[in-house]
Amino acid sequence: MSSEEAILLRSNGSDLRLIVAEGLSRERIEGELTRVASEAQSLLRDAGVILDFQGRSIDASMLRCVLERLVWPSGMKLLSWMTLDVASQEFLRRSGFVVGQPKREASRRKSSPPPSCLLFRSLRSGQRLEHEGDVVVVGHVNDGAEVFASGNISVWGRLQGIVHAGYEGDDGARVIVAHMEALQVRIGRRVSYMDRGAPWWGSPVLIRVDGESVLVEEFVI
């Protein structure tokens, strides 16, 4: 991997998103963080930055390393941490940090639709994606993985884990799955239990709330 793709800085509306490539060794991360802090200092100073660690886990020593090498020396304003690893999300929250996409203010919320999140990977057991807006997973959601979206969720691969569309209470949200093998789906305030013997098991489905019930329909384009 070239050093250019090791750490990516991307503009994210008025903020910056700093993406740390997942396959990077611990030593490389240390060096790269120091390099970015010095080389991109003019860009980072006072900028709101979301730190995106993809599937990487963040423990106490990694946290310290990021603060010491990047956050403090660059003068950036740390907005939030992103990681798919549930244990790390909990560790960061316990330590008082914002985790996930930072919440948008009410004024901005009304004027523009929330951005959607396109995830080009599979989620394994123990990984969770939470997003304000729609989520498209171009991959599988394995048993034990979770996706929470305030909007719609679509899964291009196999769904075995838990999805919750419209988690802020929107019963109008929908779930579209290419290969349905999940035993439970949540939409808005409803939880629906699926049946392994159903005719659509393993098929593409569209799931939505219809009146009081959750409806699963085989989905044909």
Added chain:
Amino acid sequence: MIQRVIVLTSGKGGVGKTTTTANLAVALARGGHKVVAIDADIGLRNLDVVLGLENRIVYSLVDVIEGSCRLKQALVKDKRVENLFLLPAAQTRTKDAVKPEQMKALCDELREDFDFVLVDSPAGIEGGFQNAASGADEALVVSTPDMSAVRDADRIIGMLESLGKSPIRLIVNRLRPNMVREGNMLDVSDVLDILAIDLIGVVPEDDNVVTSTNKGEPLTLNSTSPAARAFDNISRRLIGEEVPLLDVESLASTGFMARIRRAFGFKG
């Protein structure tokens, strides 16, 4: 020298990590590589038993880390195979006796002297797994072909990926082709479909494993049983040789396969 540190792990316990570590260590050493097997399943000392070296232990991993002895003093040299060493676990300590930085420093020190450092770790859902894995570059994930083991393996693979280990490769252990046939077990392609990592080998269920464990003689020392051949092949794939996967057919001459064949309704 290649100098690789490889952690052997699993999601669920009891799927064959220790058996695999012992057999790969022996096979690699017999192949002329200098190998040390670390028992990082601290508190559950059993790699020494499987390797048949339990009577020769003086110091442990924790003694080395606490500075009670030098690394060289704690290494137990195997007398049956050249170039094979064991770094034993401490029997009395808890799993957090070793910190990740200490484990990493230890592995880096061993890397200087060995071609292969194999780390036998606790199952991933237990504490202590991350510590054991912290010194490794690569991982071998062992799973049996049943749903609960595979699901736990998936979680551990996610953790290994998130720790930046690469490559992470899969060993399917205790495959019983007749069970797959009857639909009581997942087959290898089902497992790969879920876990989506590279397969480095499939080890069949083999009664010889149990007897060899009891005798403290890993199968790869001298046996040609199905599991021995599977472990041997994995060791060769580890060093980059292209060895075709042992499939049901290639084992046809052994008694084991003859039984399976009958179960499948094959002739002869």
